[in-house]
Amino acid sequence: MTLLVEVPPPAPAPAAEVPPARRSAGRRLVGAAAPYLYLAPALALLVVWTYRPLLQAVQLSTLSWNLLPTSPATPVGAANFREVLTAPELGDAVGVTALFIVGLLPFTIVLPVVIALSARRVRGRARTLYQALVFAPMLVAPVASAAIWQWLLDPGSGAVNRVLGLQVNWLADPTAAQVAIIVVTGWHVLGFATLIVSAGLGGTDDEYAAAASVDGARPRQITWRITLPLLSPTLVFLTLMTILLSAQWSFPLVDTLTQGGPGDATTSIYYLLWEYGFRSFDAGHGAAAGLVFFVVFLAVAWVLVTLSDRLSFHDD
Amino acid sequence: MSRIRLSGLRKTYGDTVAVDGIDLDVADGEFLVLLGPSGCGKSTLLRMVAGLIEPTDGRVLVDDADVTAVPPRDRDLAMVFQSYALYPHLTVASNLGFPLRVRGERRAVVREKVAAVAAELGLTELLRRRPKELSGGQRQRVALGRALVREPGAFLMDEPLSNLDAKLRTSTRAGLSALHRRLRATVLYVTHDQVEAMTMADRVALLDGGRLVQVGTPAEVYDAPATTFVAGFLGSPPMNLLDVDAVVGPHGVRARAVGLDLSLPDAGPGPVPDAGSSRALVLGVRPEHLVVRAPDAPDAVLRGRVSAVENLGSEELARCVLGADGGPEVTVRGPRPLGVVPGREVGLAVDPARVHLFDPDSGRRLERRPGAVSPAPSSPAVEPALDDRPLARSLP
Numbered sequence: 157m158t159l160l161v162e163v164p165p166p167a168p169a170p171a172a173e174v175p176p177a178r179r180s181a182g183r184r185l186v187g188a189a190a191p192y193l194y195l196a197p198a199l200a201l202l203v204v205w206t207y208r209p210l211l212q213a214v215q216l217s218t219l220s221w222n223l224l225p226t227s228p229a230t231p232v233g234a235a236n237f238r239e240v241l242t243a244p245e246l247g248d249a250v251g252v253t254a255l256f257i258v259g260l261l262p263f264t265i266v267l268p269v270v271i272a273l274s275a276r277r278v279r280g281r282a283r284t285l286y287q288a289l290v291f292a293p294m295l296v297a298p299v300a301s302a303a304i305w306q307w308l309l310d311p312g313s314g315a316v317n318r319v320l321g322l323q324v325n326w327l328a329d330p331t332a333a334q335v336a337i338i339v340v341t342g343w344h345v346l347g348f349a350t351l352i353v354s355a356g357l358g359g360t361d362d363e364y365a366a367a368a369s370v371d372g373a374r375p376r377q378i379t380w381r382i383t384l385p386l387l388s389p390t391l392v393f394l395t396l397m398t399i400l401l402s403a404q405w406s407f408p409l410v411d412t413l414t415q416g417g418p419g420d421a422t423t424s425i426y427y428l429l430w431e432y433g434f435r436s437f438d439a440g441h442g443a444a445a446g447l448v449f450f451v452v453f454l455a456v457a458w459v460l461v462t463l464s465d466r467l468s469f470h471d472d
Numbered sequence: 473m474s475r476i477r478l479s480g481l482r483k484t485y486g487d488t489v490a491v492d493g494i495d496l497d498v499a500d501g502e503f504l505v506l507l508g509p510s511g512c513g514k515s516t517l518l519r520m521v522a523g524l525i526e527p528t529d530g531r532v533l534v535d536d537a538d539v540t541a542v543p544p545r546d547r548d549l550a551m552v553f554q555s556y557a558l559y560p561h562l563t564v565a566s567n568l569g570f571p572l573r574v575r576g577e578r579r580a581v582v583r584e585k586v587a588a589v590a591a592e593l594g595l596t597e598l599l600r601r602r603p604k605e606l607s608g609g610q611r612q613r614v615a616l617g618r619a620l621v622r623e624p625g626a627f628l629m630d631e632p633l634s635n636l637d638a639k640l641r642t643s644t645r646a647g648l649s650a651l652h653r654r655l656r657a658t659v660l661y662v663t664h665d666q667v668e669a670m671t672m673a674d675r676v677a678l679l680d681g682g683r684l685v686q687v688g689t690p691a692e693v694y695d696a697p698a699t700t701f702v703a704g705f706l707g708s709p710p711m712n713l714l715d716v717d718a719v720v721g722p723h724g725v726r727a728r729a730v731g732l733d734l735s736l737p738d739a740g741p742g743p744v745p746d747a748g749s750s751r752a753l754v755l756g757v758r759p760e761h762l763v764v765r766a767p768d769a770p771d772a773v774l775r776g777r778v779s780a781v782e783n784l785g786s787e788e789l790a791r792c793v794l795g796a797d798g799g800p801e802v803t804v805r806g807p808r809p810l811g812v813v814p815g816r817e818v819g820l821a822v823d824p825a826r827v828h829l830f831d832p833d834s835g836r837r838l839e840r841r842p843g844a845v846s847p848a849p850s851s852p853a854v855e856p857a858l859d860d861r862p863l864a865r866s867l868p
């Protein structure tokens with residue numbers, strides 16, 4: 157008779173006699189601390205140059221003090237904030253800053269996109285040359301370029317009026333002064349923005365555009381439906397930079413060309429802050445205004461960074 | 473559906489010749505597979521057909537119209553990319569509808585066609601997702617759907633299955649074949665995977681170093697490889713190729729090498745006498761055509777020692793070193809068990825009809841023409857007559 161015997165499952169391997177490997181406590185500690193040690197130098201710089209001054213600003217904002225070591229600093233509580241927030245010049249400065257931001261967006265978004273898109277076909281050595289040319293204004297010290305522009309914008313003999321055939325007193329008329337500051341700042345940052353857009357374009361896969369062209373899209377459709385949407389994180393980033401930094405970018409030019417004038421026509425928030433601190437020597441108001449801007453910009457940055465994350469389509 | 477013809481198509485990058493003068497005719501409704509190793513110019517060739525790469529030379533014709541200078545969007549071809557190139561910012565539905573939308577199709581029509589294609593490919597549940605939320609197989613189907621949605625003249629596919637796992641690849645292969653039969657679509661399909669080529673193709677075009685080496689049905693290219701490259705590329709393991717000294721005489725060919733003494737008679741069995749002109753040849757035998765014999769068996773024309781045996785489940789592979797140690801190696805393939813033991817002597821027999829001959833210099837196939845006294849008139853290019861026993865060089 158036939159016997160059916162079930163095949164037994166594989167016997168478990170005998171337990172190893174070797175004790176499991178253990179890392180010593182000291183080694184584990186070093187392992188855990190390593191990333192923080194690598195970050196330490198950068199962190200130290202941030203603490204010394206950013207967080208410490210920030211805390212000092214908080215402290216200063218509750219004092220009334222004229223920055224002289226010999227004169228006393230009187231605590232005034234939240235009075236500085238109340239006065240800063242109700243001061244009419246703050247509203248004006250915010251308006252001027254908003255105008256600068258809106259005025260600069262064409263130079264940081266629209267023109268860079270147009271230039272970068274049309275320059276995509278430039279290759280090799282010509283590309284390096286073109287990038288150098290576009291980036292060059294960024295390398296000119298703002299104060300030096302301000303001096304040159306002052307000369308170019310001279311109402312009598314300046315090249316700008318002669319070329320445009322106008323009789324505008326650029327730096328003395330409020331609207332003209334605002335336009336001049338925006339255009340000169342825009343000229344300054346255009347190369348930087350173009351480089352960022354070019355890098356963004358270089359980072360997007362050509363395969364999508366190839367697929368779209370086989371799918372039947374025209375070049376214009378590819379730009380609008382494929383390239384620009386894929387570029388949107390870069391564009392949001394540039395918008396963020398423009399909002400946060402417009403007043404900073406224009407600061408050296410405002411300081412050299414118009415000193416915030418005529419009237420308050422070119423007094424942006426940073427220029428106002430600087431006036432509080434170093435014209436009126438009013439440390440309390442300066443610090444209070446600085447903290448207000450800090451909080452507002454923090455909120456704007458948070459919104460835009462969140463938006464940028466939403467818009468990044470990592471496809472892997 | 474369209475017919476695609478390529479004539480003298482060439483592409484060079486500086487000194488690199490990516491594609492070197494390709495003439496190819498893809499018939500209406502044909503599934504033609506471009507097969508070749510990595511870097512042989514398959515993608516370059518396909519992209520020139522799509523219009524994504526401008527040829528250095530040559531022409532592309534779709535249905536008798538010269539489209540060499542026509543932009544990709546007006547060629548009426550659809551392409552499935554190796555990376556799929558799904559638009560990452562669009563949902564599956566928008567990806568599928570993209571080719572229709574950019575052509576100005578009405579929204580209602582687009583929605584209808586997208587729904588139909590999605591249903592066909594089992595994507596209905598996924599229409600609202602974005603590409604990054606899909607698995608590899610789902611992405612592959614979306615890429616295919618985007619090509620199917622607008623009923624193009626022909627499909628171009630660049631290794632569409634290479635990113636799938638083995639099981640999914642097998643089932644997708646069958647799905648693609650079924651789709652091709654149902655649509656009677658013209659397909660130009662690029663792959664480096666010979667299994668895909670053998671199972672799906674109506675015809676296979678083998679590419680080596682930018683040149684077309686052989687075009688034929690899967691059976692033709694497997695059974696009668698035109699060059700040593702094709703012989704060594706197809707089959708796994710590929711054909712055994714051995715350098716032999718041969719005597720080509722009036723009654724057949726006698727080939728000799730270390731551990732090998734093989735007669736290829738014109739008629740009947742038996743050894744071929746050693747009379748005639750001698751020359752070097754490359755002899756090819758597929759592993760499955762070698763039969764294991766005792767070392768001293770009279771029909772064991774190859775003799776050697778087994779160096780390794782590999783178990784493939786249903787079959788076994790034996791690697792044998794011919795003659796003394798350091799001799800050429802051949803692989804034998806057969807049902808398990810083969811009955812060989814590593815380290816033991818072994819004899820191998822082969823049916824002379826299964827033996828392929830190649831020219832060692834050109835690498836081209838040599839056909840045996842028994843009884844031919846002079847070159848056959850139908851043959852356009854023939855080896856110079858060797859005594860009265862010519863070996864005709866076969867052309868693809």
Ligand SMILES: Nc1ncnc2c1ncn2[C@@H]1O[C@H](COP(=O)(O)OP(=O)(O)OP(=O)(O)O)[C@@H](O)[C@H]1O
Binds near residue numbers: 488510513
């Ligand atoms: N833009 C390019 N510039 C220079 N050489 C290139 C370029 N594109 C391809 N080549 C070269 O042309 C040859 C063919 O490339 P191709 O991409 O067509 O190969 P392939 O057969 O598709 O290979 P794979 O199977 O790896 O995809 C390669 O030698 C490659 O290095």
Ligand SMILES: [Mg+2]
Binds near residue numbers: 514515516
């Ligand atoms: Mg390729």
